[in-house]
Amino acid sequence: MYSDPFTMLVKVICNLYLFIVLLRLVLQLTRADFYNPISQGVVRATSPLILPLRKIIPAIGRLDTASLVLAFAVQLLTVALVVLIKGVSLSPAGYAIYTIAGTFYHLLDLYFWAMLISVILSWVAPGASHPGAMLVGQITAPLYRACQRVIPTLGGLDLSPIFIFLTISFLKQILGPYSL
Template sequence: MTGLNTAAIYVIQTLGSLYLLIVLLRFILQMVRADFYNPMSQFIVRATQPLLRPLRKVIPGFGGVDLASLVLAILVQMLLMVITLILMGYGVGGFLLQVLIWAIIGVTSLFMKVFFFALIISVILSWVAPGTHNPAAELVNQICEPLLSPIRRILPNLGGLDLSPIFAFIALNLIDMLVINNLAAMTGMPKILSPFM
């Protein structure tokens, strides 16, 4: 593999993963019923609308879940993986089903990471800027709330100390270690595709 191929892989993975994150955020924001009028939400909607509009004509939502944005995330992930494998010198003709499985694993891993990092940001903001009304902070809290509220119902009230993020971190890490990493290993996912996880 030449240095030019390595540079191309780096650029494609970086820019493609950024767009993939935006598409997945569109799915998550609709799933958690985040504020549509938040400026961050508006940016995500505008960035994803050109590719989602035609997909929505053939893939309708179901039960409040935006299936078109989920399918778009998987397609973007697949495209990034195929380009990466081709630039690495692998043939992907007979492996498209396997690449689809790897793409689903990669999107699931990114889905978990979005919640993980949203929790980290939420915890930091609760220490340094509690009660802030910044649009990004409000969006982060809206993403975290569906994950934290069931844990808060189970945990006893500890006088203002919220331990629910700790249990959410544990749950997300266990799912990542025990499910996602094992699925990647079982399906023979190459190490070169690990940036997508």
């Protein structure tokens, strides 16, 4: 998969932190339970970098722009480190494209996995009260509601996850060449 183990290690570490930052952004957008233990862990992991940014960058409505800026900064750092390790050159426009597209690719990836977990939980443990299950439900509920406005359930069968997966997969195919 990767020709250079050091590059893979840098990508894994940076993308893991990017995932945590994006999770914080999504948790705030969906107004998920702040007192959930997983939410508290995400807040603790991201607060040292987000709190100073909040003093400079105000929120726009429900959108925590400090989290978004941090996500772009982490992705830019990932791109810069990979470019440095590989020894290739990239124009400023290239950095911008890889940063923006890569961040949105990873956001789609986060939603893909949340949807997958949600679907599996609906089969295995519907209505589970585990903090992780409740958090996944709170993250995916807005997607389900938006899709169900367009595609109604058919005799108790909810087809919205299929269309959400198709949409996420389509968008990931478009952004895939620009993700690291």
